[in-house]
Amino acid sequence: MGAAAELEDFRGTVRHWCRTHVPANWRTAQTGVSEAEFAAFQKWWFAELRSAGYAVPHWPAAWGGGLSAAEQVILYSELAAADAPRLVLAFVAIHHAAATLLAAGTDEQRQRHLPAILDGEIWVQGFSEPEAGSDLASLRTTARRDGDNYVVNGQKLWASGAMHADWCLLLARTDPSAPKRRGISYLLMDMRSPGLDVRPIKNAVGDSHFCEIFLNDVFIPAANLVGPENAGWRVAQETLGAERGMTMVELAERLGNAGFRWLVEACAQRGIVGDSLVADRLAAFETEITGLRALCRGLVDRHEAGTAGPADASIVKLYYSELLQRMTDFGAQIGGLDAHAVLSKPASSGWESGAWMLDFIGSWEWTIPGGASEIQRTIIAERGLGLPREPAA
Amino acid sequence: MTQDPTSTTTTTDDDDLAEARAELRAVARDLLGKANPATKAGWRQLADAGWLGLEAPSAHNGADATFAETAVILEELGRAAAPGPYLGAVVLGIGTLRELAPTPARDDLLTRAATGNALPVAVLSDGSEGAAISHDSPPFRLEQTSGGLRLHGQAAFAPDAAEATRLLLLAGTTEDDGALVIIDVDPGTAGLTVMAQPVLDATRQLAQITADGFKVDEASLWHFNGGPSAAARRLLDRAAAAIACDSLGLSEAMLETTVAYAKVRQQFGRPIGSFQAVKHACADVLVSISVSRGLVDAAVHAIASGDPQAGVAASMAKSHACQTAVEIAGKAMQLHGGIGYTWESGIHVYLKRAALNRSLFGSPAAHRKRLAARYAEVRP
Numbered sequence: 001m002g003a004a005a006e007l008e009d010f011r012g013t014v015r016h017w018c019r020t021h022v023p024a025n026w027r028t029a030q031t032g033v034s035e036a037e038f039a040a041f042q043k044w045w046f047a048e049l050r051s052a053g054y055a056v057p058h059w060p061a062a063w064g065g066g067l068s069a070a071e072q073v074i075l076y077s078e079l080a081a082a083d084a085p086r087l088v089l090a091f092v093a094i095h096h097a098a099a100t101l102l103a104a105g106t107d108e109q110r111q112r113h114l115p116a117i118l119d120g121e122i123w124v125q126g127f128s129e130p131e132a133g134s135d136l137a138s139l140r141t142t143a144r145r146d147g148d149n150y151v152v153n154g155q156k157l158w159a160s161g162a163m164h165a166d167w168c169l170l171l172a173r174t175d176p177s178a179p180k181r182r183g184i185s186y187l188l189m190d191m192r193s194p195g196l197d198v199r200p201i202k203n204a205v206g207d208s209h210f211c212e213i214f215l216n217d218v219f220i221p222a223a224n225l226v227g228p229e230n231a232g233w234r235v236a237q238e239t240l241g242a243e244r245g246m247t248m249v250e251l252a253e254r255l256g257n258a259g260f261r262w263l264v265e266a267c268a269q270r271g272i273v274g275d276s277l278v279a280d281r282l283a284a285f286e287t288e289i290t291g292l293r294a295l296c297r298g299l300v301d302r303h304e305a306g307t308a309g310p311a312d313a314s315i316v317k318l319y320y321s322e323l324l325q326r327m328t329d330f331g332a333q334i335g336g337l338d339a340h341a342v343l344s345k346p347a348s349s350g351w352e353s354g355a356w357m358l359d360f361i362g363s364w365e366w367t368i369p370g371g372a373s374e375i376q377r378t379i380i381a382e383r384g385l386g387l388p389r390e391p392a393a
Numbered sequence: 394m395t396q397d398p399t400s401t402t403t404t405t406d407d408d409d410l411a412e413a414r415a416e417l418r419a420v421a422r423d424l425l426g427k428a429n430p431a432t433k434a435g436w437r438q439l440a441d442a443g444w445l446g447l448e449a450p451s452a453h454n455g456a457d458a459t460f461a462e463t464a465v466i467l468e469e470l471g472r473a474a475a476p477g478p479y480l481g482a483v484v485l486g487i488g489t490l491r492e493l494a495p496t497p498a499r500d501d502l503l504t505r506a507a508t509g510n511a512l513p514v515a516v517l518s519d520g521s522e523g524a525a526i527s528h529d530s531p532p533f534r535l536e537q538t539s540g541g542l543r544l545h546g547q548a549a550f551a552p553d554a555a556e557a558t559r560l561l562l563l564a565g566t567t568e569d570d571g572a573l574v575i576i577d578v579d580p581g582t583a584g585l586t587v588m589a590q591p592v593l594d595a596t597r598q599l600a601q602i603t604a605d606g607f608k609v610d611e612a613s614l615w616h617f618n619g620g621p622s623a624a625a626r627r628l629l630d631r632a633a634a635a636i637a638c639d640s641l642g643l644s645e646a647m648l649e650t651t652v653a654y655a656k657v658r659q660q661f662g663r664p665i666g667s668f669q670a671v672k673h674a675c676a677d678v679l680v681s682i683s684v685s686r687g688l689v690d691a692a693v694h695a696i697a698s699g700d701p702q703a704g705v706a707a708s709m710a711k712s713h714a715c716q717t718a719v720e721i722a723g724k725a726m727q728l729h730g731g732i733g734y735t736w737e738s739g740i741h742v743y744l745k746r747a748a749l750n751r752s753l754f755g756s757p758a759a760h761r762k763r764l765a766a767r768y769a770e771v772r773p
Contacts, residue, residue, distance in 0.1 A: 264771045279765030280758060287688065287709040287764070294687025315680050374669075380679055381672035385652045388667040 011074045017052055018082035026085055027353075030346040035208075038347040039164050042089040043120050045348070049087070050118060054079075056094050058246050060102070063114050069300050072246055073253075080253035085348040089161055093123035095247055097169055100186070100239040104227040109188065113167070124165035126156040126189065126213055127236070134375050136171075137180045137233060141215060143172035143187060145222070145229075150174070150187060152195075152218040158369060162198045162211035165191045170220070175230050186232035188224040195219070205362045244313040245300040251320060251351065252296040255327070256289045259352030263327065266334050266356070281330055288323055295319060311384025318376040321366035324351055328363050331356030414465050421469040430470075430477025431598075440509025445483055448491060449507040453500060459697040460631065464638045464689075471642030471750075474742050476596045481514035481553025482506065484635040485628070489515035489561050492624040493575060494616045502559060502577070514557035515575070516602055517628055518754070520549035525755035526633075526708070526763050528625035531573055533564035533604055535614070542614070544576055544584075544604040552753070554580075554600035555589045561615075562604065563625060573621040577613045584608075594745040627696075630707040632754045634692045637710040640718035640750045641682070641689050643743050647718075647725040648678050650740075654729055671728060678721050685714040705767075708760035716757040718747040 023029070030041060049055040050064075057072045059065025067075065087094070094117060101110050113121065132139035141154025152172055159168070168189040175183030191198075195218040200208035227235040264282060267273045273282070299316050302308040328351075332339050335356045345355035351366065353359055367373045381387045424442060429435040439445060447462045449455020456462070463483065470479055490503045490513065505511035518524040519532035533546030544564060554560060560578050565571040580587050584607025590599045617624040652675055655666030665671050692710035695703035722744040726733040733740045751757065 261771075264768050267768075268771045273765075273768050273771065276762070279768065280761050282768055283712070283761035283764035287713050287761070288684065290691070290709055291684035291688045291713060294691055295683055298687060311679070315683050318676075319680050319684065374673070377673040377676040378669065380676035381666075384679055385648075385672075385675055387652065387655060387672045387675060388664045390667055390669065391663060 007070055007074060010071055011078060014054070014075055014078040015082070017054075018078055018084060021048055021052070022082050022084045027083075027346040027349065030085070030348045032344050033347050035163070039089060041085070041348055042087070045085050046087055046090050046120060055087070055090070056098065056118065059094075059098060059114070063098075063102075063110075064118050069246075069304050073249055073297060073300065076246075076250040076253045077257070080250070080257035083258040086254070086350050088348060089122055089164055090117075090120075091247075092125050092161070092165075092169070093117045093121060093167075096125055096239065097123040097167070100169060100226060100235065103239050104186070104235045106223075108223070109226065113188070116166075121167060122161065122165045123167045123169060124159045124162040124191070124211075124213075126159050126162075126168045126170040128158045128369075129155060130157055134372055137184070139171055139173065139184065141170075141172045142176065143170075143174050143185060143220065145174070146219075148222050150185075150220045150222060150225075152187075152189070152215045152220055154215050156213040156215070157201075157210075159198075159211045159213050160209050162191070162213055163200055167191060168213070171232050171236060174232075178230060181233040183230055184232040184236075185229050186226040186235045187220050188226060189218065189220050193218045193220070204364065205358055244317065245296070245303045245308075248313075248316045248320060249293075249296045249300055252289070252293045254350040255320075255324065255352055256293050258354075259327070259350065260286060260289055262352070262354040263331055263334070266331060266354070270334065270336075272334075278334070285323075285327055285330070289327075292316075292319055292323060309384060311380040314371070314376040314379040315384070317370065318373055318380065321363070321373060324366055325360070325363040328352065328356055328359040332360045410461070414462065417462060417465050418469060421466055422472070425469050425473040425475050430475055430479060436477060437509060439477075439479070444479075445487070445509050446507025447483075449487060449503055453504040454507045455503075460634075461693050461697040464634070464693040464697075467635050467638035468642035468645075471639035471746075472646040474596050474643060474646070474739075474746050476598070478512060478514065478553035478556045478598070480597075480635065480639075481551075481557065482512050484632060485515040485517060485552065486513040486557075486561065488628055488631050489513075489517070489563075489575060492617055492619075492628060494618040496615070498577070498612065499615060511558050512553075512556060513559040513561055513577075514551070514553050515561040515563070515628070516548045516551045516554055517563045517625065517632065519547065520551065522756060522759055525753075526629065526759050528573070528622060528629055531563045531565040531625070532602075533562045533576065535564045535566045535574065535576065535609065536606075537567055540608065542609040542611075543606045544578075544609050545606050547601070547603045549601045550590060550592075550599045550753070551602055553598055554602055555587055555598060557587075560585075560587070560602070562602070573617065573625050575615040575617070576609055577615055578609075582607060592749060594742075594749040596742060596746050597749055626704065629754065630704045631696055633711040633760065634689070634696055634703075634707045636750050636753050637685075637689050637692060637707070637714040640714045640747060641685050643747055643750075644678075644682050644685065644714070644718045644721045647722050647740070647743055648675065648682060651675060651678070651725045651728050658730075665728075674724055674728060678724055681717045681721065685710070685717055688713050705764065708755075708763050711755060712757035712760040712764075715747070715751040719744070719751050722747040 056065045057067035129139050143150040143152045170187045170189045174185040195216040197214040199212045201210045202208050272278045339357045342355045345353040345358045428438045444466050446455035447458040451457045493499050524530050532548035536543050562576040564576050584605045586603040588601045590601050658665050688710040692706040695706040726740045
């Protein structure tokens, strides 16, 4: 069988799996559920995907992954076409945590955590702080070496899913006298450690998956240091970029399949698909989504080939975020007053759930975190185009 | 629902082809930096480089290449805002000849066109908004009269028609349900008027063609190889994608020149490119070009491989790349400040070409209308 035929064969296998495994009523069943029910559903869906070999397709084969980039694109495309639930809770574990451990972790750390993640270990990212948002390197949480441990004090913010997390990827300052990027270390923190306090923060949508984490003399074994001491900033930079390609493919495929379909259906419901202004906007969105999908696949290809440019990931993140915002805004306009009466959206859905007003409000969760759009533009201009940096203040 | 863009899978063959295209691009950029394809000598250089006959079969002095190679030249022509009849002669002329059933006359014209010894230009649309995306309304009609076959009709804004040595006119017949044919005529034929139509973009030569019922003999009536309607559709999609390539190339040129200027132009004691307002504008241009690049590559690939869905990809590429190119050239003029508004800076040349491209072979709105027609089947 040729390579193309094998891929089509794989597509057929995934499509069949989706037909027999995606629960028909999950959107209704996941609407208005408690945090505990949401977490249970997420863990169940993760286990389903895992038994099929679809939970961590991007991991090396030795650790339970091993799908080619082309197969992963097909997998995400088919999951999106079938409107499968998203892996929300496992996201940090299978992407950020795994990428960090594979790139910079010790053998012991990988053995300890990668199989555990496959068994459902949940991770949270502890990077941002009240005084360290876009300027992440100015973070103040300290980790003081004390024998075989680090003693951590400080406060983390915007830690998504922290109340469900077993482990935390933590950035903390180990050398307060070094220049700000040179004194940060990367640590793995057990969320059951004494001295930890997790408090949910209600966000603009009205849910509370973002958390504050207060750290008060928390002990982290020195063996949980990732990479050399004070090299945490470099480790974080390298591993953040490495996983961006395929996660963006997943999001772009979701926007291009079920997301756009709902938008057209919302217009059809109101009998305005043929309205020339509406038709023009729909065609523009379809064009932009198609461009986004090509952009994401190109990023994956260039990662594979080692030819990705320094601004490529920022281009994709910026374009996706703002396209999502414009598209959900349009959905809210199409939905009219009815869209305002949709008070909850299905948990486990994507950023384009079809509950357009909530999706629209939620789209700021893309334009602000993970490097706000303004930061992305600066990165694109300075690293991608070589424009001069802002003079230091 | 949405169009699946080109797959990520690449093979060794693709890698070899990509390398060959990169080489073609480098040579084209170098040559078009010096040669003027609007002059006889410049056009001869393009012919000698083999760029006219890229898609012609080797038996007709061509290179047996595909639209993907032609697309490289088209992007570079856009980047240079180059004048000359490449659009009329190669995209439309040779493109049309390739779709026609082989005859000694067609083969001879193709052979001479591939080597630059003839300049056949095809006229496929009447220049109106709707006609550029619909193949149902050919600009000319062939009428059977007691005095034989006679050609009527008019087309406006036909690229490079005034420079043509042969004109290939798309006509509907009154028989066979209006089946489409190509009428091959000498531009000097009595009853045929070819009048230059000057436009603000000085890099394009457009013309109006009027057929006043002149007599057409059977030998000038050329048939498509296969379904004529599908062939005409393919030719219009090819034209739209070609213009998208041109707009993508000129967008890239505008970004490069703007970035280079923003790095050296000093105001308030620092390069203007260090101001966020300027650098963020440049970043937006790069993002927009990256999106166009994906859409244009997909359209070119679809056309080169004969994908039946090529029309969708062509409409997406044409609407996005040509709309954003105007915004990008406009941003380039803005960021260059006063100097950008001068005639001498040359940015106006790009802005005018980008705006003309936007209207040629279907406006962004017309192409989006075509895309949106597919949504009508969606049921809530």
